[in-house]
Amino acid sequence: MxxxxxxxxxxxxxxxxxxxxxxxxxxxxxxxxxxxxxxxxxxxxxxxxxxxxxxxxxxxxxxxxxxxxxxxxxxxxxxxxxxxxxxxxxxxxxxxxxxxxxxxxxxxxxxxxxxxxxxxxxxxxxxxxxxxxxxxxxxxxxxxxxxxxxxxxxxxxxxRGSALCVKLLNNLLFAGIAQLTLGGVEAGKALGIEEGALLDALAVGSGGSTAGRYITARGGAEPFIAAVTPYLRKDLEACGDVAAEEGVDLSVLLSAARSGPMRLGRPSPSETELLNEDHP
Missing domain, CATH: 3.40.50.720 (NAD(P)-binding Rossmann-like Domain)
Structure with missing residues (x-):
């Protein structure tokens, strides 16, 4: 062939x-x-x-x-x-x-x-x-x-279009789980638990997740937030737009995804313009 x-x-x-x-x-x-x-x-x-x-x-x-x-x-x-x-x-x-x-x-x-x-x-x-x-x-x-x-x-x-909806829902859930995990890291620090020790424990515990593994792989909470925030912010904006167009209530999931250490509100016009300048 x-x-x-x-x-x-x-x-x-x-x-x-x-x-x-x-x-x-x-x-x-x-x-x-x-x-x-x-x-x-x-x-x-x-x-x-x-x-x-x-x-x-x-x-x-x-x-x-x-x-x-x-x-x-x-x-x-x-x-x-x-x-x-x-x-x-x-x-x-x-x-x-x-x-x-x-x-x-x-x-x-x-x-x-x-x-x-x-x-x-x-x-x-x-x-x-x-x-x-x-x-x-x-x-x-x-x-x-x-x-x-x-x-x-x-x-x-x-x-056509179903793969995008699957990916947007995946990223919506990932953002919410990541926010919870990052909140747990902050709570751990307040309780005197070193970030790496908590993430290692979560990796083998029932509270672990793909988000936790990604945070560890990025070298901790700060570099993880810096790396993923622009992409998740963009994807959550798309989730909100698709939900509005289709009449689907994603308000609870969107609220969970936007609440936490990552600031995942709508991207500013300047950020959108900057990201779109990077045509590969």
Missing amino acids: RTPTVGFLGAGQIGEPMVERLLAAGHRVRLYARRAQVRERLAAAQLVAEPVDLATCDVVVSCLYSDEQMLDVLPEVVAAMGARTVLVSHTTGRPGTLDRVAAYAPEGRAAIVDAAFSGTADAARAGRLTVYLGGEPEHVATVRPVVGAYADRVLTTGG
Whole structure:
């Protein structure tokens, strides 16, 4: 069977090791990257001048940061995609953004699979990401072998947009559990318990969680908060918007996720602008 040509845009912190894994797996990769240093590191891929140059690939993988970046970059790509090209979107954002992007395709019939993922750059480099796939069965079947180059757990969640909803709910729950764990760390300090000792105890106790393990892996509460706050704040804003659009009451979960040592209210316009400047 012919190896599909994979177009890739968004070779940032997570996207770059994804490309490395695709190349190592023998995929033919065409890459758009703005940064010279990224182009140099990924020179084994076929480099293209503009994102639209990826539209003729069999599968186009997009690993952009936000809805704003998607709406800035993807419409031109989707408008030029062939009838058999499938777009894979790894962005954690709003399902409605996928619909807005799809509308640029001839007759609005773009083949798009939302592929929200869970994991770190190290997990991507090791081929151990978890990826959720939402879309038409034939489109999901097309992209599964591609995604499998950097994910060892690929879960089908339903129709287009379902993977994003699963990821948003996951991050909503993660934020709430992280807030509780960080509150526990603060309480431990007040009781004279060293942070590392408490986290080690939680790791083998019933009060432990993935959030606790992530806090430990980041080197403690402060570096964890600094690393994850911008991303969780963005995702909680998306959760609130989706809940409002769909008429789903997430107020209790959102309140729990926003209450605690992390300040997870809506991002300021200046922060959103700064984060969106980082086009991978």
